[in-house]
Amino acid sequence: MSATPHVEVKGLTVTARNGAGEIFPIVSNIDFALNRGEVLALIGESGSGKTTIALTLLGHARPGAKIAEGSIRVGECDLTKLDRGALAQLRGNRIAYIAQSAASAFNPSRTIMDQVVEPALIHNLMPRAEAEAKAVDLFRALALPFPETIGARYPHQLSGGQLQRLMAAMALITDPELVILDEPTTALDVTTQIEVLRAFKTVVLERGATAIYVSHDLAVVAQMADQIVVLSQGRIREAGAAAQILHAPADDYTRTLMAAARPAIRPAPPKIALPAAPLLEIRGMTAGYGKIGKDGRPRIPVLRDINLTIERGATLGVIGESGSGKSTIARVIAGLLPPASGQVLLDGETLPPGLHGRSRDQFRRVQLVFQNADTALNPAHSVGRILTRPLAFYHGLKGNAARMRVLELLDLIRLPATLIDQPIGGLSGGQKQRINLARALAADPQLILCDEVTSALDTVVGAAILELMAELRRELGIATMFISHDISTVRAICDDILVLYAGTMVETGPREAFGVAPFHPYTDLLIGSVPEMRAGWLEESHAGIAPPPVGGQGDHPDLCRFLPRCPARVDGLCNTTPPPRRPLSKGSQILCHLGDESLRPS
Numbered sequence: 001m002s003a004t005p006h007v008e009v010k011g012l013t014v015t016a017r018n019g020a021g022e023i024f025p026i027v028s029n030i031d032f033a034l035n036r037g038e039v040l041a042l043i044g045e046s047g048s049g050k051t052t053i054a055l056t057l058l059g060h061a062r063p064g065a066k067i068a069e070g071s072i073r074v075g076e077c078d079l080t081k082l083d084r085g086a087l088a089q090l091r092g093n094r095i096a097y098i099a100q101s102a103a104s105a106f107n108p109s110r111t112i113m114d115q116v117v118e119p120a121l122i123h124n125l126m127p128r129a130e131a132e133a134k135a136v137d138l139f140r141a142l143a144l145p146f147p148e149t150i151g152a153r154y155p156h157q158l159s160g161g162q163l164q165r166l167m168a169a170m171a172l173i174t175d176p177e178l179v180i181l182d183e184p185t186t187a188l189d190v191t192t193q194i195e196v197l198r199a200f201k202t203v204v205l206e207r208g209a210t211a212i213y214v215s216h217d218l219a220v221v222a223q224m225a226d227q228i229v230v231l232s233q234g235r236i237r238e239a240g241a242a243a244q245i246l247h248a249p250a251d252d253y254t255r256t257l258m259a260a261a262r263p264a265i266r267p268a269p270p271k272i273a274l275p276a277a278p279l280l281e282i283r284g285m286t287a288g289y290g291k292i293g294k295d296g297r298p299r300i301p302v303l304r305d306i307n308l309t310i311e312r313g314a315t316l317g318v319i320g321e322s323g324s325g326k327s328t329i330a331r332v333i334a335g336l337l338p339p340a341s342g343q344v345l346l347d348g349e350t351l352p353p354g355l356h357g358r359s360r361d362q363f364r365r366v367q368l369v370f371q372n373a374d375t376a377l378n379p380a381h382s383v384g385r386i387l388t389r390p391l392a393f394y395h396g397l398k399g400n401a402a403r404m405r406v407l408e409l410l411d412l413i414r415l416p417a418t419l420i421d422q423p424i425g426g427l428s429g430g431q432k433q434r435i436n437l438a439r440a441l442a443a444d445p446q447l448i449l450c451d452e453v454t455s456a457l458d459t460v461v462g463a464a465i466l467e468l469m470a471e472l473r474r475e476l477g478i479a480t481m482f483i484s485h486d487i488s489t490v491r492a493i494c495d496d497i498l499v500l501y502a503g504t505m506v507e508t509g510p511r512e513a514f515g516v517a518p519f520h521p522y523t524d525l526l527i528g529s530v531p532e533m534r535a536g537w538l539e540e541s542h543a544g545i546a547p548p549p550v551g552g553q554g555d556h557p558d559l560c561r562f563l564p565r566c567p568a569r570v571d572g573l574c575n576t577t578p579p580p581r582r583p584l585s586k587g588s589q590i591l592c593h594l595g596d597e598s599l600r601p602s
Contacts (some may be wrong), residue, residue: 006210007057007178012070014061015054026065027052027234034227036177039204039211041221043257044231046429046458046582052216053182057212058095059087074178092119096171100183102163104204106155109480113151116170125174126165136392138169141206142199152438161192165199172203179204182214189321190529194543201538216458218261219531222246230254232506246533260463261533263492276310278346279479280333280447287332298340306342310447313477317511319484319496319526325326325503326483330449333481334368364394367440371452373432379425383410384433386424390442409438414468430461431600434468441472447479454489466493487526491515499523502561509588520601521568521589560591568594
């Protein structure tokens with residue numbers, strides 16, 4: 001450390017007032033310092049105080065909270081001594097903030113360029129023409145497509161990864177001396193995350209900005225941070241150089257975080273004698289949105305030629321990037337979206353294609369658990385009311401019988417009985433997701449469709465939910481379709497894995513086959529995009545770097561959809577002829593012209 005650090009926080013305490021009017025600390029006695037150009041990561045579980053501390057570096061505390069003690073110095077300014085006007089001059093100018101959800105941060109009615117240049121214009125730093133030219137330079141530096149024209153688009157016309165990088169451009173246009181990044185890649189799939197991390201790191205280094213990086217993902221932190229501060233319940237548990245924290249943690253809590261970041265392979269339950277028909281089977285299914293054309297395909301096709309089976313008590317993992325069609329498969333199985341063609345069979349019987357025509361018992365046997373418990377559960381309703389509804393609808397349980405069953409369900413998901421009368425809005429993210437799962441279990445289903453159920457949770461809480469699902473599978477024998485973009489999680493908990501790319505099955509097989517190369521080139525990209533928990537991995541990785549363009553492409557509708565991104569493609573074959581489905585010796589099947597002898601080892 002130099003004699004005068006660029007950013008220094010001493011004795012920071014933030015307090016709030018509870019419902020009884022009592023003042024209590026949210027974070028206490030926080031100390032850290034970093035030099036200009038360094039990146040400090042704040043890590044810990046949800047509720048540990050990461051974002052609360054990050055926001056104080058803008059001189060801000062959430063409604064109902066206040067910065068009670070301590071000093072927060074950025075450069076020569078102590079933010080705790082500045083008035084509202086002086087803080088407004090700092091925010092979005094010398095200190096910039098990049099939030100977790102770019103999609104909700106942009107105004108949908110204004111162009112991207114209008115919003116990106118706004119901080120520079122508000123603070124009168126440069127004329128509009130100069131700001132727009134600088135924005136285009138930032139778009140280029142952040143590896144955005146069509147940097148000269150992307151600013152004319154509106155937010156809804158861009159992907160989540162593009163919006164996240166555009167939010168970085170908005171933050172960096174004023175050349176801030178401190179950038180606060182609050183979980184900026186949490187909502188992104190692994191391949192998009194790599195592109196965004198690479199862009200962020202390059203731009204922050206080039207511009208010499210000091211940065212605070214808030215995250216619960218230790219592997220991401222390993223790529224970005226020089227220093228790490230580990231937080232739990234508003235207090236620092238451990239702080240030090242990134243290499244020391246990641247590879248030789250001194251605190252038990254830090255070691256718990258490290259263990260949760262590496263999901264252990266869970267043994268599959270013992271095989272049992274199965275009936276002739278699988279529990280669920282999909283045959284030749286095509287699905288999408290809009291009117292179905294003469295060729296039998298919807299106007300906006302999403303899935304094509306999907307074939308899969310799930311046996312009783314088994315777990316199938318479905319992985320792929322955002323937009324690959326994972327959630328659409330679940331919607332078709334649940335009856336929320338009728339397929340354009342093909343069949344969905346439950347216990348050998350064809351299910352009616354949509355909601356109309358399905359019996360109450362068919363609904364009961366297949367339950368969908370949504371990704372975001374915050375939007376899936378009414379925050380004003382109590383836990384008991386939410387869990388009683390499916391008990392009444394599917395089983396006719398009311399009164400004391402229903403209440404006793406709710407208490408059994410709470411015990412099943414490892415939550416205390418005292419929560420039964422609590423409103424959902426007062427629960428933590430992990431507790432809400434357990435209630436989300438209990439609501440599906442209340443129906444007594446045979447199959448649960450879990451759509452990204454841990455992606456919005458921190459590492460420790462997500463690991464606890466996965467452990468709970470493994471226990472429920474052992475105790476209840478329920479089959480599961482587990483939808484995720486995290487290959488390491490899927491390999492840890494699933495019996496079989498299906499890899500989707502742009503609505504097409506590119507690889508399927510038992511999980512053992514996904515532990516050894518070779519892979520379909522897209523599977524290889526997914527596996528190679530999971531960051532390793534060591535510094536330097538991001539610079540060494542080739543994941544997400546597009547290969548040179550291939551020659552002219554034919555117009556056959558069934559050509560390989562991964563072709564533009566495939567590093568193993570063969571010009572004259574892959575761009576003219578649809579790929580066959582072929583087995584690999586390790587036990588998986590791939591949709592590819594190449595086989596064992598041609599695919600590169602990972």
